[in-house]
Amino acid sequence: MPAAALLEAVTKRFKGQDRAAVDNLSAVLEPGRITGLVGPDGAGKTTTLRLLAALLPPASGRVIVAGEDAWAEPERVHAMIGYMPQRFGLYEDLSVIGNLKLYARLRGLTGEERKATFERLLRFTDLARFTDRLAGKLSGGMKQKLGLACALIRKPRLLLLDEPSVGVDPISRRELWRMVRELLDEGIAVVWATAYLDEAERCDEVLLLNEGRLLFAGPPREMTARVEGRTFLVHGVRDRRRQALATALERPEIADGVIQGRAIRLVARPQATLQAAGIIPDGARIEPATPRFEDAFIDALGGGPGGRSALAERMPHIAGDHDVVIETDRLTKRFGSFTAAGDISLRIRRGEIFCLLGPNGAGKSTTFKMLCGLLPPTSGSARVAGHDLRIASSQARGRIGYMAQKFSLYGLLSVQQNLEFFSGVYGLSGRRQKAAVEQMVDSFGLGPYLKASAEDLPLGFKQRLALSCAVMHEPEVLFLDEPTSGVDPITRREFWNHINGLVEKGVTIMVTTHFMDEAEYCDRLSLVYRGRTIATGSPDELKEGVGSAELPNPTLEDAFIALVERSDAERAA
Amino acid sequence: MIVSPRRLGGLFLKESLQMMRDPSSILMAFVLPLILLVLFGFGVSLDIDRLRVGLVVEDASADAASLASSFRFSRYFEVTEAGDRRAFDGALVAGRQQGLVVIPQDFATRLAADGTAPVQVLTDGTQPNTGAFIRNYTEGTVQSWLRLRAEEQALELPAGVTLAPRFWFNPDVESRHFLIPGSIAIVMTIIGTLLTSLVIAREWERGTMEALLATPVGRFEILAGKLFPYFLLGMTAMGLCVAAAVLVFDVPLRGSLAAVALTGAVFLLPALGQGLFISAVAKNQFVAAQGALLSGFLPAFLLSGFVFEIDSMPWILRLITRIIPARYMVANLQTQFLAGDVWSLLLPNLGAMLAIGTVLLTLALIKTKKRLD
Numbered sequence: 001m002p003a004a005a006l007l008e009a010v011t012k013r014f015k016g017q018d019r020a021a022v023d024n025l026s027a028v029l030e031p032g033r034i035t036g037l038v039g040p041d042g043a044g045k046t047t048t049l050r051l052l053a054a055l056l057p058p059a060s061g062r063v064i065v066a067g068e069d070a071w072a073e074p075e076r077v078h079a080m081i082g083y084m085p086q087r088f089g090l091y092e093d094l095s096v097i098g099n100l101k102l103y104a105r106l107r108g109l110t111g112e113e114r115k116a117t118f119e120r121l122l123r124f125t126d127l128a129r130f131t132d133r134l135a136g137k138l139s140g141g142m143k144q145k146l147g148l149a150c151a152l153i154r155k156p157r158l159l160l161l162d163e164p165s166v167g168v169d170p171i172s173r174r175e176l177w178r179m180v181r182e183l184l185d186e187g188i189a190v191v192w193a194t195a196y197l198d199e200a201e202r203c204d205e206v207l208l209l210n211e212g213r214l215l216f217a218g219p220p221r222e223m224t225a226r227v228e229g230r231t232f233l234v235h236g237v238r239d240r241r242r243q244a245l246a247t248a249l250e251r252p253e254i255a256d257g258v259i260q261g262r263a264i265r266l267v268a269r270p271q272a273t274l275q276a277a278g279i280i281p282d283g284a285r286i287e288p289a290t291p292r293f294e295d296a297f298i299d300a301l302g303g304g305p306g307g308r309s310a311l312a313e314r315m316p317h318i319a320g321d322h323d324v325v326i327e328t329d330r331l332t333k334r335f336g337s338f339t340a341a342g343d344i345s346l347r348i349r350r351g352e353i354f355c356l357l358g359p360n361g362a363g364k365s366t367t368f369k370m371l372c373g374l375l376p377p378t379s380g381s382a383r384v385a386g387h388d389l390r391i392a393s394s395q396a397r398g399r400i401g402y403m404a405q406k407f408s409l410y411g412l413l414s415v416q417q418n419l420e421f422f423s424g425v426y427g428l429s430g431r432r433q434k435a436a437v438e439q440m441v442d443s444f445g446l447g448p449y450l451k452a453s454a455e456d457l458p459l460g461f462k463q464r465l466a467l468s469c470a471v472m473h474e475p476e477v478l479f480l481d482e483p484t485s486g487v488d489p490i491t492r493r494e495f496w497n498h499i500n501g502l503v504e505k506g507v508t509i510m511v512t513t514h515f516m517d518e519a520e521y522c523d524r525l526s527l528v529y530r531g532r533t534i535a536t537g538s539p540d541e542l543k544e545g546v547g548s549a550e551l552p553n554p555t556l557e558d559a560f561i562a563l564v565e566r567s568d569a570e571r572a573a
Numbered sequence: 574m575i576v577s578p579r580r581l582g583g584l585f586l587k588e589s590l591q592m593m594r595d596p597s598s599i600l601m602a603f604v605l606p607l608i609l610l611v612l613f614g615f616g617v618s619l620d621i622d623r624l625r626v627g628l629v630v631e632d633a634s635a636d637a638a639s640l641a642s643s644f645r646f647s648r649y650f651e652v653t654e655a656g657d658r659r660a661f662d663g664a665l666v667a668g669r670q671q672g673l674v675v676i677p678q679d680f681a682t683r684l685a686a687d688g689t690a691p692v693q694v695l696t697d698g699t700q701p702n703t704g705a706f707i708r709n710y711t712e713g714t715v716q717s718w719l720r721l722r723a724e725e726q727a728l729e730l731p732a733g734v735t736l737a738p739r740f741w742f743n744p745d746v747e748s749r750h751f752l753i754p755g756s757i758a759i760v761m762t763i764i765g766t767l768l769t770s771l772v773i774a775r776e777w778e779r780g781t782m783e784a785l786l787a788t789p790v791g792r793f794e795i796l797a798g799k800l801f802p803y804f805l806l807g808m809t810a811m812g813l814c815v816a817a818a819v820l821v822f823d824v825p826l827r828g829s830l831a832a833v834a835l836t837g838a839v840f841l842l843p844a845l846g847q848g849l850f851i852s853a854v855a856k857n858q859f860v861a862a863q864g865a866l867l868s869g870f871l872p873a874f875l876l877s878g879f880v881f882e883i884d885s886m887p888w889i890l891r892l893i894t895r896i897i898p899a900r901y902m903v904a905n906l907q908t909q910f911l912a913g914d915v916w917s918l919l920l921p922n923l924g925a926m927l928a929i930g931t932v933l934l935t936l937a938l939i940k941t942k943k944r945l946d
Contacts, residue, residue, distance in 0.1 A: 050945055083784065087780040
C-alpha cells in the first residue's frame with residue numbers, strides 16, 4: 001500500500017528562535033497504523049502536525065500527503081485530512097449536532113450521505129443522547145469524542161490528533177484508543193501526538209522527537225528492547241528509600257531511577273552490574289523488571305540528571321512540633337449547587353509526599369486552594385502546621401510554600417528581582433534575605449540568568465525559579481499544583497530530586513498531578529473524582545486492592561479505572 | 574478562489590447561532606444602543622436653561638415689579654428674589670447662584686426720563702459660557718418686557734435695530750435633534766468595529782480557527798461568513814435606533830427611510846472592514862478590543878463632528894477626520910434627519926465611505942491567511 005504521507009528532510013524555523021522547531025525530519029506514515037508523535041513539550045510535535053495539515057510552509061524539505069505536495073496544494077490536502085487540534089477545535093456555544101452540521105457543510109456533505117454519516121458517527125461516539133447539548137457543557141471525554149467525530153465527517157486519508165488525551169480521565173482515554181483502533185481497518189493513517197510516554201507504548205510506530213530532532217523511529221517495542229535486561233526493581237528498602245535512590249543515581253553504573261511505590265526502579269547502563277557495593281542498600285533485594293518505554297526514552301537521551309539536590313543539601317532540617325502536619329475534616333467547597341470538593345478528610349504526616357490524582361475538573365485545585373488559605377471552605381475544617389486556616393490563615397501561610405499550576409512569577413522582572421521580591425513578601429530582610437537569595441542562585445544554577453527577565457527563561461529554568469521562590473522562606477509544608485505539566489522528562493527527574501531531598505529534611509509535600517507514573521513517586525495518594533476522594537492509600541495498596549485473577553499485576557491506571565467504575569456503580573445504586 | 578454557497582451558508586448559520594446564544598452580542602447590539610440614545614437624548618444637552626439667578630429688586634416702582642415678574646416667569650431662569658444685594662453675599666462664590674440680576678434704585682426714574690432700562694448683571698467669570706448665556710437671556714428678557722410695555726401703553730418703541738433670530742432645520746435649537754442622529758453613528762461603530770474585532774480573535778483564542786483552516790474553507794469564505802451576520806445585526810440595530818429617535822425622542826426625520834438605510838449599509842462596509850482587519854492582525858481578544866476602542870470608537874466619538882464641530886478644529890485634526898468613516902456617517906444622518914434627502918451632500922459622503930470600506934476590506938482579506946505563522 002502506498003504511504004499516506006511522507007516527510008522528506010523537513011525543517012521548520014520560526015522567526016526569533018535560534019533552534020529549528022523541526023530539524024531535518026524524515027518519516028513515512030503508513031495507512032492502517034497509528035504513528036505516535038512522542039516527545040516533551042517544545043519537541044516539535046504540534047509543528048509537525050501543522051506541517052502535515054498544510055497550515056505551515058516548511059523552510060526546506062517536502063511534505064507529501066496522499067501524493068500531493070502539501071504546501072503547493074493546500075486546498076487539496078485540506079480536503080483529504082481530518083485534523084483535531086489541541087482543545088478539540090469545537091464551537092462551545094453550538095450544540096453537538098450544530099458542530100457536526102457545520103463541519104458537514106464545510107466539507108460538502110449533504111443529503112442521504114450526511115444522514116448516514118451522522119448516524120454512524122453518533123453511534124460510534126455514543127453521543128446520540130446528547131445531540132442537543134451545547135459542546136461547552138460536555139465533559140472532557142465527550143468533547144474529545146465530538147472533536148474526533150468532526151474530524152471524521154468525511155473519511156480522511158490522514159487523521160491528525162494533537163494531544164487528544166490531555167486533561168481527559170483515564171476511562172475516556174481508553175475509549176478513545178478503542179475508537180481510533182477501529183478506524184484503522186478502514187485504511188486511515190493516524191498520527192497521534194502525545195507527551196504521555198505510556199501512550200507511546202500503544203502506538204504501532206513511534207517518532208520520538210526531542211528539541212525538533214528525531215531520536216528514534218520504529219515500533220515502540222524496538223525502542224523498549226534497547227533497555228531489555230537493564231531494568232530492575234529494588235525491594236525491601238526499609239526506610240529512607242529516597243536517600244537510597246539519590247545515592248544510586250550518583251553512581252556511574254546507573255542511567256536512570258525513580259521511586260515506584262514501595263520499591264526503587266533503576267535502569268543500568270549497558271554492561272554495568274548492579275552488584276557493586278554501595279548501590280543496593282543492605283538487606284534489599286533486587287529483581288529484574290519489565291522495561292518501559294520511559295526507561296528507554298531517558299536512556300536514549302543519555303540518562304537522567306543524577307540524584308543530588310543542591311537545594312536540599314543546603315536546607316536546614318525542619319523540626320516542627322506537630323506529627324500530623326495537614327489535617328482536614330470533611331472539607332467542602334460548593335459553588336452554588338455545584339460541589340467542587342466534598343467531604344475531604346485527610347491526615348498527612350511530617351515528611352510525607354502526598355498526591356492528589358485525578359482528571360481535570362475533579363476538584364484537585366479547589367482542595368489545594370482551600371488548604372493554602374486562598375479559598376474559604378463552605379464547611380468543614382483544615383489545620384495546616386497547627387493553624388486553623390479560617391482564623392490564622394496569614395500566619396499559617398508563612399509556614400507554607402505554594403507553587404501554582406501556571407507560571408505565577410513576574411515575567412517582566414528579572415530573576416534577581418523576583419527572588420528579592422518573594423523573599424521580601426515572606427518577611428526576609430537584610431542579611432537573611434541576601435543569604436537566602438544567594439543560596440537559591442547557587443542551588444539552582446541561576447547565576448547566568450540573574451539579569452534576564454523571568455518570562456524569557458527556558459521552561460526548565462522557569463520551573464526552577466518558581467520552586468526557589470516557593471521554598472526561600474524554608475517552609476514546613478510545600479504545595480505543588482501540577483508542578484511538572486509540560487516539562488520534559490529529564491527536567492521532571494531533576495525536579496523530583498529536589499522534592500525527594502526536601503522530604504528527607506522533614507518538609508511535608510502535597511502535590512497534584514494527572515501523570516500516573518508521577519503518582520507512584522509519592523508515599524500516599526488520594527484519587528479525586530467528581531469532587532470526592534474515592535480512595536486513599538499508598539500506590540501499592542491501591543494497586544493490590546484491585547488485583548484479580550485476570551489482572552494479577554494491575555498498573556496504577558488500572559486501579560484508577562477500577563476504582564472510578566466502582567464509585568460510579570455505587571452512585572448509580 | 575472558489576466560493577461554495579454551501580460552505581458559506583454553513584459559516585453564516587454557525588455565526589448567527591453563536592450570535593444569538595451569546596448574551597454579550599445581544600447586549601451590545603440592542604441594549605447598549607438604547608442606553609446611549611437615552612443618554613444623549615435626555616442626559617446630555619448642550620442647551621442651557623433653568624439658570625439659577627438671584628434677582629435683586631432695589632426699586633419699589635410698579636415698572637420694576639413688572640420686570641421682576643418677567644424674570645420670574647421666564648423659562649430660562651430659576652429666580653430667587655431679594656430686596657437687598659447683601660442677601661446674596663457669597664452666594665455667587667459658593668455657586669448657589671450662577672448669576673445676579675440687579676434692578677437698581679433709579680430704574681423707574683431713568684426709564685421715564687430717557688427710555689433706557691439699566692439692569693446690572695453679575696456673573697461668575699470662571700464659567701464664561703454660563704455668564705454669556707445669563708447676559709444674553711437677561712437682555713432678551715428686558716427687550717421683550719420693553720416691547721410688551723410699549724404695546725400696552727401704546728408707546729413708540731425706542732428707535733434701534735431689533736434682532737429676530739431664526740434657526741433653520743432646528744428651529745428650537747434642540748441639541749438632541751443633532752445629537753441623536755450622530756449617536757446612531759457611534760452605535761453602528763460599536764457593532765461594526767468593536768463586536769466584529771472580537772469575533773475572529775475569539776476563534777484564534779479558542780483554537781477553533783485552527784480546525785477551520787484545516788478544512789477546505791477559503792479565506793474569502795471565512796471573511797464573508799463573518800461579514801453578513803454582523804451586517805444584518807448592524808442594520809437591525811440601526812432600525813431600532815431610528816425608530817426610537819423618531820417615536821421616543823421626537824427627532825424629525827425629513828429624509829426618506831430608504832436613504833437612511835442606504836447610508837447605514839454603506840457605513841457598515843468600512844466599520845466591518847476595520848473590525849475584521851483588527852481581528853485578523855490581533856488574534857487576541859484583549860488586543861483587539863483595545864485596537865477597536867482606540868482606532869474605531871474614540872475617533873468616531875471625538876473626530877466625527879458628532880459633538881465637536883469639525884470646522885472649529887485645528888487644520889491637522891480636520892485633515893485626520895477625512896479618513897474617519899464615522900465623520901461621513903454623522904454628516905449624512907444629520908442632513909437626512911434635519912434637512913432631507915439632499916443628494917448633492919449625501920453622495921460625496923457615501924462615495925468616501927465606500928472608498929475607505931474597500932481599502933479596509935481588502936486589507937482584512939490580505940491579512941487573513943490560511944496559515945499559522
